[in-house]
Amino acid sequence: MNTLIADSGSTKTDWCVCHQSEVLQCIQTQGINPVHQSSEALESIIREMASQLTDAESIGRIHFYGAGCHSPKMQSVVSNALQTVLLHCRLQEVKIDSDLVGAAQALCQGEAGIACILGTGSNSCEFDGTHIVSNTPSLGYILGDEGSGASLGRTLVSDWLKGQLPKSLCDAFFEEYHFTQNDIIEQIYRKPLANRFLASLTPFLHKFRTEPSIHQLLVEEFTRFFRRNVLAYDTTLPIHFVGSIAHYFSEELTEAAQSLNLTIGRISRTPMEGLIKQNL
Numbered sequence: 001m002n003t004l005i006a007d008s009g010s011t012k013t014d015w016c017v018c019h020q021s022e023v024l025q026c027i028q029t030q031g032i033n034p035v036h037q038s039s040e041a042l043e044s045i046i047r048e049m050a051s052q053l054t055d056a057e058s059i060g061r062i063h064f065y066g067a068g069c070h071s072p073k074m075q076s077v078v079s080n081a082l083q084t085v086l087l088h089c090r091l092q093e094v095k096i097d098s099d100l101v102g103a104a105q106a107l108c109q110g111e112a113g114i115a116c117i118l119g120t121g122s123n124s125c126e127f128d129g130t131h132i133v134s135n136t137p138s139l140g141y142i143l144g145d146e147g148s149g150a151s152l153g154r155t156l157v158s159d160w161l162k163g164q165l166p167k168s169l170c171d172a173f174f175e176e177y178h179f180t181q182n183d184i185i186e187q188i189y190r191k192p193l194a195n196r197f198l199a200s201l202t203p204f205l206h207k208f209r210t211e212p213s214i215h216q217l218l219v220e221e222f223t224r225f226f227r228r229n230v231l232a233y234d235t236t237l238p239i240h241f242v243g244s245i246a247h248y249f250s251e252e253l254t255e256a257a258q259s260l261n262l263t264i265g266r267i268s269r270t271p272m273e274g275l276i277k278q279n280l
Contacts, residue, residue, distance in 0.1 A: 001090075001092070002017050002024065003017070003019070003059070003061040003062070004016070004061070005063045005065075005272070005275055006065065007102055008032045008065065008099065009033075009117075009120050010033045010067050010121055013031055014026065015028070016276065017055075021276070023276065024055075025054055025055075027049050030045055032067075033067045034066075034068045034078055035067075035068035035074060035140075036192065037193075039080070042081040050086060056089050057088060057089060058090075059090070060089070060091060060093070061091070062091065062093070062094045062095065064095065065097050065098065066097075067120075069096055069098045076096075079096050102271050103115045105274065106268070106271030106272075106275045106277075107240035107266055107274060108127050108240065110130070111129050112127060113126075113129075113239070114126055114237050114238065115242070116225075116241045117242055118148060118149075118242075118243040118244075119148065119149060119245055119246075120148060120149045120199040121138060121140070122146060122147045122151070122225060122229075123135075124138075124230055124233075126233040126234060126237065136232045140195075141194070146228050147221055147245065147253075148199070149202045149245050150194075150199045151221060152201075152202050152205055152218070156204065157201065161184065165213055166211075172204075176204055177201075202248075206249070209249070209252065215252065218252040219255050222252060222257075223260065226262060239262060239263065239265055240265045240266040242267075242270065242271045
């Protein structure tokens with residue numbers, strides 16, 4: 001019997017079919033977040049994954065860690081979608097947990113620590129090695145998500161539209177994307193998955209990360225993340241990170257941490273390797 005492990009953010013989902021410690025197959029689809037997507041949308045993404053499985057009938061367990069899966073209600077939505085689509089699997093167990101639980105397990109590896117996610121969204125917790133003992137709520141990209149790709153993208157487009165960036169960067173941004181103000185308003189206020197759109201702008205920040213104004217934007221955003229989230233925990237514990245934003249902006253993240261006398265531990269782009277160790 002094989003195990004299907006999934007790590008899902010708002011932008012992408014990584015699926016790995018494993019047998020004991022061996023990875024048999026890896027598939028990537030778009031992200032799954034039951035807070036922002038309908039059951040039909042979730043089932044469509046799962047169907048896309050299922051169509052690529054080489055031996056679906058061998059899957060007996062699913063361990064799914066996902067953004068938006070923090071409540072029993074949202075966990076049930078994802079579980080139902082999985083079981084609706086994967087009827088041909090011989091499922092004995094379907095376990096749904098939040099991406100934060102997955103990050104804590106993967107990063108801390110059974111030891112006490114602070115686990116942080118910086119991807120399209122952001123989150124953090126204090127972990128005792130087995131359970132989350134404290135969590136500052138992330139509150140999503142409108143009320144929170146400091147340090148995330150969505151929050152960084154929101155600050156970038158706001159600065160661009162309000163003329164807060166140097167003219168050379170304003171011109172470079174327009175040349176890169178050819179957006180108008182109306183385009184931005186349409187994407188943010190009228191189309192679905194605005195958080196994913198905002199996070200898609202972070203490659204521009206990475207490209208110009210050495211420009212003083214962009215460097216300042218990045219360090220200030222990560223400092224806000226630490227102040228509004230991490231300082232609520234026992235900061236004598238190691239502070240670990242997972243996610244694309246933490247990975248690609250590790251230098252600016254470290255600078256922000258040092259300004260607050262904090263020390264960063266592990267930084268991983270994805271939690272999958274750690275999740276495989278913990279689940280098999």
